[in-house]
Amino acid sequence: MKAYWRYISGRIVLLIVTVFISITVVFFVPRLVPGDPLNSIMIELSRAGSNRGASELIEEYRHMFGMDRSVWEQDISFIRELLRGNLGYSIANFPSQVSDLIRVSLPWTIGLLTITTIVSWIIGSVIGAVAGWKGSRSKVIQALVPIALILYATPYYILAIILIFLFAFTWRIFPLSGAYSLTSTPSFTLSFILDVIRHGTLPALSIILVSLGWWFLSMRSLITSLKGEDYILNAEAMGLKERRILWGYAFRNALLPQVTGLAISLGHIVSGAIITEVLFAYPGLGWLIFNSITRFDFPTIQGGVLLIIISVAVANFVIDISYPLVDPRIRYEPVGVG
Amino acid sequence: MTIAADQTSYQETYQASREFIRQLRRNSKLVIGLVIFLTLVIIPLIAGLFVDPTLRSTGSFPPRMPPNAEAPLGTDALGRSVFIQMTEAVPNSLQVGLIAAALGTMIGAIVGFSSGYFGGVVDTIFRVLIDVFLSVPSLLFLILIASLVKGVGVQTMALIIGLFAWSWPARQVRAQVLSLKERNFVEIARLSGMSGLEIVFRELLPHMIPWLSANFVNAFISAILSEAGLSILGLGPQTQMTLGMMIYWSTINTSSLLQNLWWWWMTPVITLMLFFLSLYLIHLGLDEISNPRMRATA
Numbered sequence: 001m002k003a004y005w006r007y008i009s010g011r012i013v014l015l016i017v018t019v020f021i022s023i024t025v026v027f028f029v030p031r032l033v034p035g036d037p038l039n040s041i042m043i044e045l046s047r048a049g050s051n052r053g054a055s056e057l058i059e060e061y062r063h064m065f066g067m068d069r070s071v072w073e074q075d076i077s078f079i080r081e082l083l084r085g086n087l088g089y090s091i092a093n094f095p096s097q098v099s100d101l102i103r104v105s106l107p108w109t110i111g112l113l114t115i116t117t118i119v120s121w122i123i124g125s126v127i128g129a130v131a132g133w134k135g136s137r138s139k140v141i142q143a144l145v146p147i148a149l150i151l152y153a154t155p156y157y158i159l160a161i162i163l164i165f166l167f168a169f170t171w172r173i174f175p176l177s178g179a180y181s182l183t184s185t186p187s188f189t190l191s192f193i194l195d196v197i198r199h200g201t202l203p204a205l206s207i208i209l210v211s212l213g214w215w216f217l218s219m220r221s222l223i224t225s226l227k228g229e230d231y232i233l234n235a236e237a238m239g240l241k242e243r244r245i246l247w248g249y250a251f252r253n254a255l256l257p258q259v260t261g262l263a264i265s266l267g268h269i270v271s272g273a274i275i276t277e278v279l280f281a282y283p284g285l286g287w288l289i290f291n292s293i294t295r296f297d298f299p300t301i302q303g304g305v306l307l308i309i310i311s312v313a314v315a316n317f318v319i320d321i322s323y324p325l326v327d328p329r330i331r332y333e334p335v336g337v338g
Numbered sequence: 339m340t341i342a343a344d345q346t347s348y349q350e351t352y353q354a355s356r357e358f359i360r361q362l363r364r365n366s367k368l369v370i371g372l373v374i375f376l377t378l379v380i381i382p383l384i385a386g387l388f389v390d391p392t393l394r395s396t397g398s399f400p401p402r403m404p405p406n407a408e409a410p411l412g413t414d415a416l417g418r419s420v421f422i423q424m425t426e427a428v429p430n431s432l433q434v435g436l437i438a439a440a441l442g443t444m445i446g447a448i449v450g451f452s453s454g455y456f457g458g459v460v461d462t463i464f465r466v467l468i469d470v471f472l473s474v475p476s477l478l479f480l481i482l483i484a485s486l487v488k489g490v491g492v493q494t495m496a497l498i499i500g501l502f503a504w505s506w507p508a509r510q511v512r513a514q515v516l517s518l519k520e521r522n523f524v525e526i527a528r529l530s531g532m533s534g535l536e537i538v539f540r541e542l543l544p545h546m547i548p549w550l551s552a553n554f555v556n557a558f559i560s561a562i563l564s565e566a567g568l569s570i571l572g573l574g575p576q577t578q579m580t581l582g583m584m585i586y587w588s589t590i591n592t593s594s595l596l597q598n599l600w601w602w603w604m605t606p607v608i609t610l611m612l613f614f615l616s617l618y619l620i621h622l623g624l625d626e627i628s629n630p631r632m633r634a635t636a
Contacts (some may be wrong), residue, residue, distance in 0.1 A: 016448060149618070153615045155610070161603065162607065275570060289478075293481060294485070316473045321545055
């Protein structure tokens, strides 16, 4: 047990270092961008036709966002406010706070990715188990392996482009972009929910199909490697039905590594599918960060990126400390990887 | 005496190469992967030598032409031949992959070797660094940095991607060195007075070559993937052609989709997919060679 506590304290140190490095990088990198966020506001103002008093406004903004102070002062106040949970105001959408923008976009990302991850995990694992069990006995199942390989090798955004082409242009079954029709307002009515599902189908499909390949391949190889185990042979010798041996014995033993894989994917959900969100103009966290980058909106970039990195780091931490409890065969090292 | 020595070394090389060819024959994944990959690489490279440079500019062909004898893969909305674009895009994408993978594997190998071989404080620091880089989603940092250096070229892009590609090879090399270090031949080398660097290069490195090459292929795949991803977001080399930039230009404002110019966007998309598939097969094939336990199930 002592070794376990040493392992945990090492993991805690790692978590803190990760978060600290990320905060530093996230603060400094956007400030090296050769572009002034306030200039882009000025351009937008003049485009709207109200140039009068713009320079006074810019000065006021500069003061308000603390840009007239030194970078170090900004850094310290950034970290201080961060500890209080204050992410500051967005520059591009000024009156709104960064935390509010994130609160609006986060549910879309989490909803889309939780559903797609779980659905593809279930389908992939079940088909993969059957494929691993049947092995070379079925030609149909043999043909699934190269298909899964191709799906796994396809980057998810490439699949997204193909799906947009087929379903949104050629056959016009699903809408092109967005998470709901512009004419409807978000509410808990049946028609709105159906609208959301219709808009979410294509982004979801692109993610499901790609991750399906991976779950299929890993489950298949797990079951294949379990087939020669003594307890499977024993079950066969006892004359159990084949279906019972597959689902009751082989599948259950293959579940532990597969569930770990699911846990890791769920932990990385927030980092999600940035490019998918951009391609489909899906109003999640990735879309928010992408738009903030093109508009030099420092506070929003920092808030969004930090949220993703910290949640991934925390998820890794939770998986790392719980895995030895689930599987006692794991050998732990004080710090770092094995 | 020297002749005899030459004879044996010649015979050894001969036998080693025959063994390699025999493995290649049995290893259908590696062969199929190599064939697809080389076809994809060689055709644009050779065709590129014969392309008249004046035909590269916009308006050299009638716009929106479907594939025909003049432009085998059709033309885009600005009157450029898609095939001629490919002769520029494929070498550029390969360049990104090569530079980034070489950089990532090299840094990874150096970090992994020093971490595993020297141990102690070096190991502790490197291990924490490796873990930090492994747990941070690198696409986010790539997006941040690519938007920072607006107007990147192909090489800059490759450098940025490579700097984020070392953590995985480092982790694997470290684990491998740790297990090799305990073997007898390393102990014997140390007792016979070899220095640390000599042991690393002459005793450990040869054992790592199959590992490193599998890692290199892996890094190559993900570098091309990162380039395409960044370019599709509009953060790629705006003045040069890469596979990612071809997809970007053809899907910007969804122009090629709206006008049903399927040959424009489909060419880079299918090429990318075939690249991934062939490189993945090569990776699996190399894995089988370096890890004999996998051969049985393959």
